[in-house]
Amino acid sequence: MRTFRRALLCGGLSLGLASHAGAQTAPLLGFTPQGSAAERALEAKFDSSLSADAIRARLQQMAAEPNQVGSPHDKANAEFELAQFKAWGWDAHIEVFSVLYPTPKAESLELLGDQPYKAQLTEPPVAGDATSARTDGALPAYVAYGGDGDVTAPLVYVNYGMPDDYKALARMGVDVRGKIVIVRYGAGWRGLKPKLAQEHGAVGCIIYSDPADDGYGPGDAYPKGAWRNENGIQRGSVMDMPVRAGDPLTPDVGATANAPRIPIADANTILKIPTLPISYGQAQHFLAALGGPVAPKGWRGALPLTYHVGPAAQVHLVVQSDWSQKPLYDVIAVLKGSERPDEWVVRGNHRDGWVYGAEDPLSGQSALMEEAKSLGAMAKAGWRPRRTIVYASWDGEEPGLLGSTEWAEAHAAELQAKAIVYINSDGNGRGFLGTEASYSLRALLDQAAGDVKDPETGVSVRQRALANLAVKGAEPGATEDDKKRGKAAASGVLPIGDLGSGSDYSPFVQHLGLASINLGFGGEGSSAGVYHSAYDTFEHYDRFGDPGFHYGVALAQTSGRLVLRTANAEIAPLRFTNLADTVGDQVEELKKLTRTMRERTEAIDKLLDQRAYSLAADPLLSSAPPEREAAVPEIDFKALEDAVTRLKASAKAYDEAAASAGALKPERRNQVNALLQGAEQSLTDTRGLPGRPWYRHLIYAPGLLTGYGSKTLPGVREALESRRWPEAGEFVGRTAAVLQAVSDRLDKATALLKG
Numbered sequence: 001m002r003t004f005r006r007a008l009l010c011g012g013l014s015l016g017l018a019s020h021a022g023a024q025t026a027p028l029l030g031f032t033p034q035g036s037a038a039e040r041a042l043e044a045k046f047d048s049s050l051s052a053d054a055i056r057a058r059l060q061q062m063a064a065e066p067n068q069v070g071s072p073h074d075k076a077n078a079e080f081e082l083a084q085f086k087a088w089g090w091d092a093h094i095e096v097f098s099v100l101y102p103t104p105k106a107e108s109l110e111l112l113g114d115q116p117y118k119a120q121l122t123e124p125p126v127a128g129d130a131t132s133a134r135t136d137g138a139l140p141a142y143v144a145y146g147g148d149g150d151v152t153a154p155l156v157y158v159n160y161g162m163p164d165d166y167k168a169l170a171r172m173g174v175d176v177r178g179k180i181v182i183v184r185y186g187a188g189w190r191g192l193k194p195k196l197a198q199e200h201g202a203v204g205c206i207i208y209s210d211p212a213d214d215g216y217g218p219g220d221a222y223p224k225g226a227w228r229n230e231n232g233i234q235r236g237s238v239m240d241m242p243v244r245a246g247d248p249l250t251p252d253v254g255a256t257a258n259a260p261r262i263p264i265a266d267a268n269t270i271l272k273i274p275t276l277p278i279s280y281g282q283a284q285h286f287l288a289a290l291g292g293p294v295a296p297k298g299w300r301g302a303l304p305l306t307y308h309v310g311p312a313a314q315v316h317l318v319v320q321s322d323w324s325q326k327p328l329y330d331v332i333a334v335l336k337g338s339e340r341p342d343e344w345v346v347r348g349n350h351r352d353g354w355v356y357g358a359e360d361p362l363s364g365q366s367a368l369m370e371e372a373k374s375l376g377a378m379a380k381a382g383w384r385p386r387r388t389i390v391y392a393s394w395d396g397e398e399p400g401l402l403g404s405t406e407w408a409e410a411h412a413a414e415l416q417a418k419a420i421v422y423i424n425s426d427g428n429g430r431g432f433l434g435t436e437a438s439y440s441l442r443a444l445l446d447q448a449a450g451d452v453k454d455p456e457t458g459v460s461v462r463q464r465a466l467a468n469l470a471v472k473g474a475e476p477g478a479t480e481d482d483k484k485r486g487k488a489a490a491s492g493v494l495p496i497g498d499l500g501s502g503s504d505y506s507p508f509v510q511h512l513g514l515a516s517i518n519l520g521f522g523g524e525g526s527s528a529g530v531y532h533s534a535y536d537t538f539e540h541y542d543r544f545g546d547p548g549f550h551y552g553v554a555l556a557q558t559s560g561r562l563v564l565r566t567a568n569a570e571i572a573p574l575r576f577t578n579l580a581d582t583v584g585d586q587v588e589e590l591k592k593l594t595r596t597m598r599e600r601t602e603a604i605d606k607l608l609d610q611r612a613y614s615l616a617a618d619p620l621l622s623s624a625p626p627e628r629e630a631a632v633p634e635i636d637f638k639a640l641e642d643a644v645t646r647l648k649a650s651a652k653a654y655d656e657a658a659a660s661a662g663a664l665k666p667e668r669r670n671q672v673n674a675l676l677q678g679a680e681q682s683l684t685d686t687r688g689l690p691g692r693p694w695y696r697h698l699i700y701a702p703g704l705l706t707g708y709g710s711k712t713l714p715g716v717r718e719a720l721e722s723r724r725w726p727e728a729g730e731f732v733g734r735t736a737a738v739l740q741a742v743s744d745r746l747d748k749a750t751a752l753l754k755g
């Protein structure tokens, strides 16, 4: 789904940790000095088996045919990997789930009227790309979990189709009720576009990639360059994932064959209106047919036409899907731990693509398999991890994180009792390290990044990421976020993103409360232009994604270190000062947000009282004044402030005790590890977030109106943003309670460490 191509942390940001002089000799978190030396020697052995050519060959094979859910090649890839794991000495099996997975039966899009036009909904082969010609079994233009329908209606252009766009349309006097909307990709999760259109009364939705954002705007189109050409289509899921991920018919339980299933009519994550994605070559015909008001400046893309809003032109949209069950094949491989087999380190990457899936996801998948090969070789040579290592190749990620979510739900109790960490990757490419992580894992991630060499420059991938961010932040025109990241990076702190959604870590961290990491390289290779398109082929990736596959090896080295260090550390390598400091900053942010909202509301009220909007309006154009908003009351944040103060003290005491802890008696060590294993879960509330109980984490979640991007302290922040004041107060209390629960745990662990 989402990978570290462009964004490189588009989720929220909070600061990492200070610089790492002498990284190669510093003791590793959770290890004694002798243990650190032995661990580094083991990692050197691990590296020695990693091969860029092997990663390349495996990707070429796995991306040779369409491998979406339900396709023969997806199953063949699962069986291929099962055989590989077994050959490498892992205890491996395929876990099958049965999910509702719609596929297109009939679809069409036509412009009616005196200049009729029928849209092309497939991607023709590209010269020099043999794979793109092997189209048997490839999905045409399609989004999964949109509604079925046969509708004819006037067309309206709604820009990115986000809440502010509908507010602007209302002020222009344009109503989308009973209309079909055309919306461009970007500025938010794909699924929000048809969802918000549906909520505003539209009867159909067309999503296209505007070349300004995703085509010849950023660079030459494929095959000349890497970027999306006029025929490139971005498929995807429009499931209402910000409400719940996973199979729509088996909420909260694994979709095993005999699982209880709800009727499809009751599935609240399936949308109602027919929706189709198209290329900009096709969209041009529909946008050119629009009249009505000229689109506001910020709505205009890069197509050679004047962008109008409409409504105009009659459009006929048909989508009929085959709503049947399909099997998912999750490949699960286990290396049992020697000392603590009931403590698990879980590593995963999805395997299913939308068509050939070379960059997304097989670039990351092939690196994961290379790690498994090397770990297997070490195990065959007699090595055993302390804790159990579980490797997973997920199916069904693209339609809605299905394979990972069903597995997480099916094994929820065992995972919550045993898993220490979940480490995720997705697509990968040439460039800079991008990371998102639970706050307690940032020190581990920062240290590991300091120990992996960047293939292009020879410095550590950590140092290179810092340089990149510092330069970006100092550029003229840098965004506030880039400036913030740049400042942190310039002071040697590696910015690490907050976990929102968009890949398989979501069920682990946000539903089960397991400490998680998401990582990948990117920012130089350019695969964004073929995202979810039939042009995301081995040929495109070999030319533009990661020529030489050196970043495949860098990903394997970085993730491999995270797995090995978590599996072998005496004490689980978690640290908590970052959690306390970051949440403290976020509480201050929320207080500032409330103040800003109050000032803005009062300012607009004043302008409304003075009739300033109608006086300033152009009488020839219809534009209404903004709605008057509810006044912003005082919100009592004391409970949260107190919880943060205590957590800062508890975290400091724990981190200091952990850093100076010597060898512990096994029983005491196991008690400390048990407390740490449950720390992230303490940040969850089983009642979940308002209107979406599947999301239980009270510190980070995907925004209801962002879909991918993370919202921190989501219960409080989203209630404030949508002016639900009593709910904001309630979640101040609930969030304070989970912070107190973590402090309780840390105080116990510190006492044990201090003995």
Ligand SMILES: [Zn+2]
Binding pocket: 001, 002, 003, 350, 360, 361, 397, 426, 427
């Ligand atoms: Zn993906």
